[in-house]
Amino acid sequence: MKFFVDTADLNDIRDLAATGLLDGVTTNPSLVAKSGHSNFVDLIKEICAIVPGPVSAEVAATDFEPMLAEGQYLAKIARNVAVKVPLTPAGLKVCKTLSDQGTMVNVTLCFSAAQAILAAKAGATFVSPFVGRLDDIGENGMQLIADICQIYQSYSYFRTEVLVASVRNPIHVVEAAKMGAHVATIPPNVIRQLFAHPLTDKGLAQFVVDWQKTGQKILPEGSGKG
Numbered sequence: 001m002k003f004f005v006d007t008a009d010l011n012d013i014r015d016l017a018a019t020g021l022l023d024g025v026t027t028n029p030s031l032v033a034k035s036g037h038s039n040f041v042d043l044i045k046e047i048c049a050i051v052p053g054p055v056s057a058e059v060a061a062t063d064f065e066p067m068l069a070e071g072q073y074l075a076k077i078a079r080n081v082a083v084k085v086p087l088t089p090a091g092l093k094v095c096k097t098l099s100d101q102g103t104m105v106n107v108t109l110c111f112s113a114a115q116a117i118l119a120a121k122a123g124a125t126f127v128s129p130f131v132g133r134l135d136d137i138g139e140n141g142m143q144l145i146a147d148i149c150q151i152y153q154s155y156s157y158f159r160t161e162v163l164v165a166s167v168r169n170p171i172h173v174v175e176a177a178k179m180g181a182h183v184a185t186i187p188p189n190v191i192r193q194l195f196a197h198p199l200t201d202k203g204l205a206q207f208v209v210d211w212q213k214t215g216q217k218i219l220p221e222g223s224g225k226g
Helices: 010-017 029-035 040-050 064-075 089-100 113-121 131-136 141-153 170-179 188-193 198-214
Strands: 002-006 024-026 055-058 081-086 104-110 126-129 161-164 183-186
Touching (some): 002 010, 002 188, 010 040, 040 055, 055 104, 081 089, 089 104, 089 113, 113 126, 113 141, 131 141
Parallel strands (some): 002 183, 161 183
């Protein structure tokens, strides 16, 4: 499974990219607003320079022609931009056009398996089903992931990757991986939660105590940290 980080915060992106865990980044208008960055295009340029994998940049228009113009403009920012469009009739038209032009497209705001079929037929690189938002209204977000994965696996000519979005906790990530989802886009705090286990902390603390008892050092005196 590929990990994308769902944020527009450059500090978080740099920190997580340094771990080698990141395969891409997703942004949306809400995350850009939260970042406080005053120039969206410059922000996407910076992110694309940090992470070589796909970076989703979302259009703002809702009608076909302006949405296509925005998508074509965003695609020119960097080769790793994935233009993000909504799962609407106009959005899928834009998806088809951009995909035919060789641009990666992330079709977002997917809430049903039927919508996911449409995205695949339109040539989407990624489809983003929102599991957390479905859970919020009493539906089963992970069942949607299972359904989409089953459908996509039944048709070898579907090239669209399932990009699990609106991830709220590590369980969402693990369950999506078990179902065979290609990608999870995960908030920075949830990625960091994946590291956590009380037995890891307990074991490390014991190792530190036991090592200190030996009075030994691995690095020779005066060698510094390098």
